[in-house]
Amino acid sequence: MDRFVYLDNSATTKVSERVFEAMVPYLTEHYGNPSSIYGIGREAHAAIDEAREKVAKAINAKSREIYFTGCGTESDNWAIKGAARHLAKKGKKHIITSVFEHHAVLHTCQSLEKEGFEVTYLTVDSEGYVSPSDVENAIREDTALVTIMYANNEIGTIQPIAEIGKICRDKKVLFHTDAVQAIGNVRIDVQAENIDMLSLSGHKIHAPKGVGALYVRQGVVIDNFMDGGAQENNKRGGTENLASIVGLGAAMEEAHNGLEEKAAKLTILRDKLIDNLLKIPHTRLNGGRENRLCTNVNISFEGIEGEGLLLLLDLNGIAGSSGSACTSGSLDPSHVLLAIGLEHGIAHGSLRLSLGRYNTEEDVDYALQVIPQVVERLRAMSPVWQEMKEQGLV
Numbered sequence: 001m002d003r004f005v006y007l008d009n010s011a012t013t014k015v016s017e018r019v020f021e022a023m024v025p026y027l028t029e030h031y032g033n034p035s036s037i038y039g040i041g042r043e044a045h046a047a048i049d050e051a052r053e054k055v056a057k058a059i060n061a062k063s064r065e066i067y068f069t070g071c072g073t074e075s076d077n078w079a080i081k082g083a084a085r086h087l088a089k090k091g092k093k094h095i096i097t098s099v100f101e102h103h104a105v106l107h108t109c110q111s112l113e114k115e116g117f118e119v120t121y122l123t124v125d126s127e128g129y130v131s132p133s134d135v136e137n138a139i140r141e142d143t144a145l146v147t148i149m150y151a152n153n154e155i156g157t158i159q160p161i162a163e164i165g166k167i168c169r170d171k172k173v174l175f176h177t178d179a180v181q182a183i184g185n186v187r188i189d190v191q192a193e194n195i196d197m198l199s200l201s202g203h204k205i206h207a208p209k210g211v212g213a214l215y216v217r218q219g220v221v222i223d224n225f226m227d228g229g230a231q232e233n234n235k236r237g238g239t240e241n242l243a244s245i246v247g248l249g250a251a252m253e254e255a256h257n258g259l260e261e262k263a264a265k266l267t268i269l270r271d272k273l274i275d276n277l278l279k280i281p282h283t284r285l286n287g288g289r290e291n292r293l294c295t296n297v298n299i300s301f302e303g304i305e306g307e308g309l310l311l312l313l314d315l316n317g318i319a320g321s322s323g324s325a326c327t328s329g330s331l332d333p334s335h336v337l338l339a340i341g342l343e344h345g346i347a348h349g350s351l352r353l354s355l356g357r358y359n360t361e362e363d364v365d366y367a368l369q370v371i372p373q374v375v376e377r378l379r380a381m382s383p384v385w386q387e388m389k390e391q392g393l394v
C-alpha cells in the first residue's frame with residue numbers, strides 16, 4: 001500500500017519548504033553564537049531579532065514580549081510556575097485552570113500543589129467549553145493566575161478566551177493561555193483579548209520540533225525557569241537554538257499570512273469528514289461544532305477499541321490518533337473525553353483526525369472510503385458489539 005495520508009497534524013506537522021529553506025543557512029553558514037561579536041555572531045543575533053519580530057507580529061505583541069523556549073511544554077511550565085512562584089511572595093497561592101488542559105499544564109499545576117499552591121480545576125460542559133462565569137466565580141483574593149487553553153488538542157473546541165481575558169483583567173488576575181493548537185488556525189490578538197501570557201510551539205505549525213515561544217506582556221513579572229547566561233533578556237539562559245528559532249519565525253509568518261484562506265479550505269474538508277463519518281451508525285462527534293478548530297475531527301465509534309482502529313488505519317496508510325491508552329501506556333481513556341462526560345467504553349473507541357495545510361480533498365475521500373470498512377470489520381470481531389447486538393441495542 002503506497003498511499004500515505006497524514007491526519008495527525010495536532011500531534012506534529014511536517015516542516016514546510018519555506019521554513020526549511022529559511023533555516024539551512026543558519027546551520028551551515030551563519031552558524032555563529034548569537035552572543036559573539038564578530039560577523040557570523042552578529043548575523044545570528046540579527047536573525048533571532050527578526051524571528052522575534054515575526055512571532056510578535058502574528059499575535060499583535062511587541063517583540064520584546066516574546067521569549068524563545070525549548071518547546072510548548074517549557075512555555076507552559078515557565079508561564080505557570082514562573083508567575084505562581086513570583087506571586088506567592090505576595091501571598092497569592094491560588095491557581096485556576098480546567099480539567100481538560102494538556103498535560104503540560106495539568107501536571108505543572110499538580111506539581112505546584114505539592115509546593116503548597118491550591119488549584120481549582122474547572123469542569124467543562126458536555127460540548128467541551130469552559131464557562132467564563134465559572135472562571136469569574138472561582139477568582140479569589142489570593143488568586144495568582146488563571147490558565148485556560150485557547151483550543152483543546154483532542155476535541156478542537158475553541159474557548160471563550162476574550163471573555164475570560166476581560167474578566168481576569170478586570171479582577172487584576174494574570175491570564176495565561178496555552179495556544180499551541182490555536183496558533184495558525186485562529187487569528188489571535190493578545191491585546192484585544194487581554195492575554196497576559198501565551199504559549200506556542202514550533203512543531204505544531206510546520207517549524208521543527210524542539211522550539212517554542214512564550215509571550216509575556218510587558219510589565220508582567222515572572223520568575224526565571226532556567227538560570228544561565230544573559231540570553232533572552234536575562235530570563236532564559238542557554239545558547240539559542242538559532243536555526244529552529246529562525247524556522248519558528250518563518251512558520252509564524254507563513255501561518256499568519258495565509259490563515260483565513262487555509263481555515264476556509266480546511267473547514268470544508270473537516271465538515272466533509274464529520275458529516276460522512278457520522279453516517280456510520282452508533283457514532284458521535286466529540287466536542288461542539290461551533291467554535292471548533294478547522295483542523296479537528298473527533299468521533300467515537302461504539303463497540304470498538306481505538307487502538308485496533310489505529311492499527312488497521314495504519315495498514316491502509318492513514319495516520320490518525322485515538323483518545324485511548326496510547327499516550328500514557330495506561331488503560332485509562334483520555335481525560336478530555338471523560339471531562340465531557342463520555343463513558344469509558346465509548347471514550348476508548350474514539351478517533352481523532354487532525355487536518356493540516358497539506359491535506360487535500362483526495363485525502364479526505366480516501367479516509368472516508370477506508371474508515372467505514374475498518375469500523376465494520378472491527379465491529380464484526382468485537383465481543384462488546386456482539387453483546388450489544390444480542391441485547392438489541394444496535
Ligand SMILES: *Cc1c(COP(=O)(O)O)cnc(C)c1O
Pocket residue numbers: 010070071072073074076102104149151152153178179180181201202203204210211212
Ligand atoms: C503539543 C501541545 C503541547 C506541547 O508542546 P510541545 O512543543 O510538544 O512540548 C502543549 N499544549 C498543547 C495544547 C499541545 O497540543
